[in-house]
Amino acid sequence: MLTQESRENMGRQILKSCRQLVLSKYISETCVEKATDEQLQFVLELLAEEIKRREENKVKRAIKRANFPAYKTFNGYEYKTVKLPTILSKEELESLDFVAMKKNLVLYGPVGLGKTHMAIATGIAACQKGYKTKFFTVTGLVLELMEAKNNNVLEKFMKSIRNLDLLILDEWGYVPIAREASQLLYRVIDDCYERTSMILTTNLEFSKWGNIYTDSQMTAAMIDRIVHHGYLLIFEGRSYRVEHALMREETAGIVPKTKVIS
Numbered sequence: 001m002l003t004q005e006s007r008e009n010m011g012r013q014i015l016k017s018c019r020q021l022v023l024s025k026y027i028s029e030t031c032v033e034k035a036t037d038e039q040l041q042f043v044l045e046l047l048a049e050e051i052k053r054r055e056e057n058k059v060k061r062a063i064k065r066a067n068f069p070a071y072k073t074f075n076g077y078e079y080k081t082v083k084l085p086t087i088l089s090k091e092e093l094e095s096l097d098f099v100a101m102k103k104n105l106v107l108y109g110p111v112g113l114g115k116t117h118m119a120i121a122t123g124i125a126a127c128q129k130g131y132k133t134k135f136f137t138v139t140g141l142v143l144e145l146m147e148a149k150n151n152n153v154l155e156k157f158m159k160s161i162r163n164l165d166l167l168i169l170d171e172w173g174y175v176p177i178a179r180e181a182s183q184l185l186y187r188v189i190d191d192c193y194e195r196t197s198m199i200l201t202t203n204l205e206f207s208k209w210g211n212i213y214t215d216s217q218m219t220a221a222m223i224d225r226i227v228h229h230g231y232l233l234i235f236e237g238r239s240y241r242v243e244h245a246l247m248r249e250e251t252a253g254i255v256p257k258t259k260v261i262s
Helices: 004-020 026-034 037-066 090-095 115-128 138-150 154-162 179-192 216-228 246-250
Strands: 104-108 133-137 166-172 197-202 230-235
Touching (some): 004 037, 026 037, 115 166, 138 166
Parallel strands (some): 104 230, 166 197
């Protein structure tokens, strides 16, 4: 049998749970006054399960709104192709401290080395921590920006970007972007500066960004805002997709090895 002190303690826990669930304190008061020990325990467990269920659903909704192209986590992620900066450890990356500090990540390297996987895994972790997150390919973002501008809802769209905690831009610099679209993209970068953390994946070194975004001065301003509070992660090695492609075995013996002539 529970002591009066134990019952009052359980009542306080029930009250705390009721507040989380936005329920009346009448529930906790009534439980302490009228419920049996077993009923008190049951109500406490029931409320805890409801809190857990709501949190799980909240995370699911956040992940759905983020619009990830796939579900990826850090579970089993191999860092063998990643060169982290000395001031950023694997643990610090996965803890998302950089998001809280409004810092950026630039994931640079050839295709197939896990840049997008890392970006998505970081975004999933951010959703689980309650950070408002959104994933775009750069091409997809540009299309949405142009559509918003043409429909006179650009300011509303920009406000939704500014309200994010983490913005992920995949495939940065993969295709050339016209001047008007580049200007809109610059505005996104400028609005996020020191307000929203960004993750960019790219296979293009900074010196070549000007070839993609048409205006070298604007490109320099973009780079300045991205790298000022950012970390550069360099991906090197052999493409994971090529390494594990089924076609490699199927074409073995069919595709001749290339001879190098000196």
